[in-house]
Amino acid sequence: MGAFLLRRVLVMVPTLIAASILIFTIIQLPPGDYLSTLIAEMEARGESIDPNKIAVLREAYGLDSSVVVQYLHWVGGMLVGDFGYSFEYALPVSRVVGDQLWLTAVLSLGTIAFIWVLSFPIALYSATHRHTPLDLFLTFVGFLGLAIPNFLLALVLLFLANRLFDISIGGLMAPEYMDAPWSPGKILSVFEHLWVPVVVIGTSGTAAMIRRLRANLLDELHKPYVSVARAKGLAPGRLLWKYPLRVSLIPFVADVGNLLPQVVSGGAVVSIVLSLPTTGPMLLRALRAQDTYLAGSFLMFLAVLTMVGVLISDIALGLIDPRIRAEERAQS
Amino acid sequence: MTSAPDPRSHWWSTDPEVAPCLAEDSAEARRYGGLSQGTLFWSRFRKNRLAVLSMVFLGLLYLVVAFAEIVAPYGTGDRNSREIHMPPQAIHLLGPEGLTTPYVHPTLYHLDKDNLRRVYTPDTERRQPLRFFCLGASYTFWGLFPGRFHLVCPPDGGSFHPLGTDRLGRDVLSRIIHGARVSLTVGLLGITLSMTLGMAIGGVAGYKGGLVDLLIQRVIELFRCLPELPLWMALSAALPVTWSPIAVYFGITLILGLLDWPGLARSIRGKLLSLREEEFVLASRMMGASSGRIIRHHLLPALTSHLIASATLSIPGMILGETALSFIGLGLRPPVTSWGVLLNEAGNLNAVLLHPWLLAPVLPVILTVLTFNFMGDGLRDAADPYMDD
8 A cells, every 4th residue: 555655655755747838837927917907907996007017026026037037937837835915905825815724614515525525425315216216206306407517507596596585695604794703703603604615616516416426326236246145135224234335336426526626626616606715716816817826826725736636535435445446456 | 920021031021930039029020120220310309309399499599599689679788878877678478457467567757866876666557568570689600690579579668678678778588599509609609619629539548549539638647637517717817918809719718628628538538448349349340341341330330429418418517607707797798698698797796686587597598408408318218228227
C-alpha cells in the first residue's frame, strides 16, 4: 500500500504542473489585464487617472514582467501558501475567499450527505422490487431529476416559493447576519437556509447515484453465487446484506472523490441564481474583472480538489475491494 | 419443411434429428441470421417506445429550427412599444356556436397610474380569427431569401402573443423559436468537433498502444481533473467583447467541443481495447480475415452504435452549457437570441414575479434535455444488448 501511495502521489506532480500551466494560460487569455480594464472603465466614466499611480500599481502587481515570470511567481507563491493578490478587493486571495470557502465546504458536504442518505434506500428498494409500480415511478422521477438542469430548477423554485408562499429562498443566511461576525445565531440561520441549495444541487447527483447503485445491485443479484446461497437456505434479508449489497456499495466509495469537485463546480451557477455567498458568484466576478490571481487560484484549488478526490477514492477502493488489491499486488 | 428451402441450408442442417438446437432456433435464426449490424440496431431501438417518441419529437424540433422564420409568427427583433410586457393571450377553439376557426380576443391596454403598471384586459366582446398559411411579418430566410410566408399569422389589425411579450414588446414564442436555432445547433456542432477529436485521439490510443497510448491517457487525465463548468466560464470570459455575434457563437461551440472530447476518447479507447479481445474477432481472424476486414466489418460497426449513443448522451450537456453560460452573461449576448439569452433577459426575480411568462424558455430546455436523454438511453441499450438495465 505504501509503495502504491507513493507512486500515485508522484504521478500527480506532473499533472498538477500541467494543470497550473493550462489554467494560467486560460486566465491570461483575455487581452489586457486588470489595470487596463480599470483604466478603460474610469475613462468611460470621465474620470482621469494619474499615470504615475498606474506605473506604481503596475510595478507593485508585477504586471510588467514577462508572463513566464508572472507564472513562476504565482506557482512559487502557492507552494508556500501565498495565493496571490486580488486586485479588485485589494486583499490577499486567501483573505478574500476565506468565508466563502467555508460556506462552500458546508454546502458541498451537506449536498453529498443528502445524496447518500437519499439514494441508498431508494436504490435498495428499486433493485429488490424491480418493475413494481413504485420502482417504475422512482425510476421516472430519477430520470426527471437527472435531466432537469439544477440552475433552472433553482430559478423555478425561487419563483414558485415567492409566488405561492411569498417567501424568499435565496441566500444562505438571514439578511441581518450578512456582514455580522460569526455567532450561534448566524450558524443556525445558515442551517435554516441550507436545505434549498442542497436539494437543488443534490437532485441530479442523487438520481445518478440511484441509477448506478440499482444497476450494480441488479447485476449482483443475478449472479450464480446468490442463487447458490439462496439454494442453501440463507434468509433473503441476510443474504442481501451480507453479499450483493457490499459489492454494489463500490460506486459509493468510488464516487467519494468525484462527487466533491462535481458538487463544488456544479453548484457554481446555482449559487449565482440563488445569490449564495459561496465561491461561484466570486469566480464569475473575478473572471469578469480579470482579477487574475483570484480566478486562477480558485480554479487551481478545484483542480487539486479533484485530484485529491480521485486519490482518496482509489485508496478507499483498494481498502474495500479485494479484487483491486490483488491487481495491484500483481502489478508491483 | 414444405416451403422454399432455406438458402443457407448447405451450411447447416435443420433436420431436428441432426441438430435439435438449430431446428429449435431456426425461426429466430432465419429472422436474424443475415441481417446487418445496423438493421439489428434499429430493430432493437424501435422496441423502446419512449426513445422512438423522443426521436420523433427531436426530429420535429430540428424541423422547426430549419424553418424558424416560417414557423414563428413574428421576427426575432420585431418590437411593439404598445404591447410591452403583455401577458399570454388565450387561443379559443370553441365559440358559442361550437368549433370554429381558432381566434383570440383583442387586448385593451391602459396604464394604471396609481401602481404605475401596464394593465391588459382581453376584450371578450370582439373576436379576431387567426390566419393560417398567410403573409405576415417580412423576414430573410436564413439571411438569404426575403419572404413573408408564415404558418400562422396574427389576425388583421390585431396581435397574437400566445406566450406574451417581453420588456420591448417582442413576442416571446417567436423568440423561443428563433432562439432554438442557436441553442439546438450549438450541441450538434460541439458534438461533431468533440466526436472527431475523440475518435481520432481515442482511436490512435487504442490502436497504437504503447507510449502513444500512455501519453494520450495522461492528457485525458489532465483534462478530467479540471472542473468543467468553471473552466467553461473562464474560457468564455476570455472571448473578446469586440467579437461579432457569429464569432462568439463559434467560440462557444469550440469551447464546449474542446473540453468534451476526453470523455469520448477514453470510452472509445476502452471499447476498442475490449472489442479487440472479443471471441468473434478471434474467430474471424482464424477464418483468415485481414485486419482491414476485421476493422471494417466487425470493430467499426460495433463501435458506431456505441458512438452514436454516447454522442447523443453528450449533446444535452452542451445545450445546457450554452444555456447556463448565456444565462449568467458569459456566453452569447443580444442581439443573438438563444434560450440562455432569453432567460438572461428575463432579468431579476422581481421582473419575473410580475411577468412570469418570461420563464417560458425553461420548458423547451427541459423538454429537449429530457428527450435527448431518453433517445440516448434507447440508443445505448440498442447498441449494447447484453447490458442489463
